[in-house]
Amino acid sequence: MQILVVDDNRLIREMVSAIIANEGYTPFTATGAKEAHTVLDTTDIDLILMDVEMSDINGFELTRQIRQRLKEHWIPIIFLTGKTNEEHLVEGIDAGGDDYLTKPVNSTVLSAKIRAMARIAQMKAALDEANQQLLKLTHVDALTDAINRRGMDEALDRAWRITQREKTELSLVLIDIDHFKAYNDNYGHPQGDICLKTFSKTIQAQLFRAGDLLARYGGEEFLLILPNTPIEGAKMLCERIIEALAEVNLVHAFSATRPHVTASFGISSTLGNAKNTAELIEQADKALYISKESGRNRFTHYLEAS
Numbered sequence: 001m002q003i004l005v006v007d008d009n010r011l012i013r014e015m016v017s018a019i020i021a022n023e024g025y026t027p028f029t030a031t032g033a034k035e036a037h038t039v040l041d042t043t044d045i046d047l048i049l050m051d052v053e054m055s056d057i058n059g060f061e062l063t064r065q066i067r068q069r070l071k072e073h074w075i076p077i078i079f080l081t082g083k084t085n086e087e088h089l090v091e092g093i094d095a096g097g098d099d100y101l102t103k104p105v106n107s108t109v110l111s112a113k114i115r116a117m118a119r120i121a122q123m124k125a126a127l128d129e130a131n132q133q134l135l136k137l138t139h140v141d142a143l144t145d146a147i148n149r150r151g152m153d154e155a156l157d158r159a160w161r162i163t164q165r166e167k168t169e170l171s172l173v174l175i176d177i178d179h180f181k182a183y184n185d186n187y188g189h190p191q192g193d194i195c196l197k198t199f200s201k202t203i204q205a206q207l208f209r210a211g212d213l214l215a216r217y218g219g220e221e222f223l224l225i226l227p228n229t230p231i232e233g234a235k236m237l238c239e240r241i242i243e244a245l246a247e248v249n250l251v252h253a254f255s256a257t258r259p260h261v262t263a264s265f266g267i268s269s270t271l272g273n274a275k276n277t278a279e280l281i282e283q284a285d286k287a288l289y290i291s292k293e294s295g296r297n298r299f300t301h302y303l304e305a306s
Contacts, residue, residue, distance in 0.1 A: 001025045001118050002044060006036045006062065007051035007080065012105070016049055016080075019107050023114055033057040033065065040066065045075055047117050049101075049110075052081040052092065060095040067096040074124065076117045080105060141216040143193060144200035152215035152223060156277045159211075159227045163270055171234040171269040173224035174284035175203070175241075178262045178296045180220035182254040195250060195261060196220065202248050206240045223281070231269050231301055238265045238299035257296045264291040265299035272302050 005016045008031050017027035028043060030036040032054055039045065048066070052059035063077055079092045079100040092100055098117070101110060139151030147155060156172075163170040177183075177199060184192040203214050203222065217223040226234055241263070250261040266288025274280040283302040291300040 001046040001114075001121065002028060003047045003049060003114070004028045004030060004036065004039055004043075004045045005049045006030045006032070006054075006059070007049075008032055008054045008056075009051070012051065012080070012103075016105060016110065019105075019110050020114065023111055025114065025118075033062045036062060036066075037069075040070075046121050047114065048075055048077045050077050050079050050097070052079050052083070052088075060091055060097075063092075063096045076120060078113060078117065144196050144216050144222075146200050146204070146214045146216045146222060148216060149218070152213075152217070152225070155213050155215070156225055159225055160277050160280075162227065168228045169230050169270055170280070171224075171226040171229040171231065171267060172280055172284045173226065173234055173238060173299070174217065174266040174268075174281065174288045175222040175224065175263050176288055176292065177220040178257050178264055178292075179252065179255045183252055183261070186254045198248065198250055199245075199261065199263070202244050203241055206237060206244055223284075229269075231267065231271065231303070234267045234269065235299060235301065238267065241265075242297065242299075262297040264288060264296045266291055267299055267301040269301075269303075 003020050003025050005013050005020070005027055007013045007016070013029045017029060020027040028039050028045065030039055033056055050059040050063060059079055059081075066075070066077070076098045077096065079097045080103055081088065081092070081100055082103045084102055089100060099113060101113065139147055139154070141148040159170055162168070177195070180192070180195075183195060200214065200216070200222065203224070207214065211227045213225045215223045215225065224237070226237070245262055246260065248260075251259065252261045253259060255262065266284045266286065268274065268280050268283035268287060270280065272280070272283050274283055287300040287302040287305050290305045291298050294300070
């Protein structure tokens, strides 16, 4: 564990840090709120030992700040205080503390509490991992490893709200594998599944930003959600995918477009004045139709087609 000691008394910081190191953990120190926030910005902290009576911001207020900024990430916080009255302890718990130690700090008790918090942190980590696996089961398409329709709806709704709030541009790309029915009919459904897996993997290899998402829209159709992406950025991505599919060269002898698997693309963006996500997808679908009618293996932007 990496443990942050927040105390404006140098002797206390050094003594507590020595106990932490003796337990085999790594101590970090801060003299007050500003240094504590800096450590939390740059380091993965597993436990905080927080002095209550500090000169700039007291430990209760700093704890409230930490809980506010790390709403989705729980770090156990143990208060170090010289007071023992009930009102003081209740205030600490209400502020977001998990336990307390009275000063002067007893090294044996502190070591025991650190070990107890380590066990709790390990159990929480295991629970978080289990929740991530559950989330994957409910939001990821098992065949293609792209997010499924449920995950797509949530991700698109979230991207739309952020775009509206921050006044940025959101682009969508609706993708359809060209002549996939002919592929399935002639090569068989097991090979068709391999094609879908390869296709999805090829596209995801071209996504270099964490916010870009590929969803399986249905059958052989996929949807790219590209937050904070202008039209030109979406076009460049489509070009990269077309080139990548040519390099993969998944044979499709029954395609009327190319001798390998290709795709058609329809692009829409919030510049098209869509009123909601459904209309944004509809615009991408109209652009996709034009790409298919124009010979396939190409992309069309809704604004340029209308």
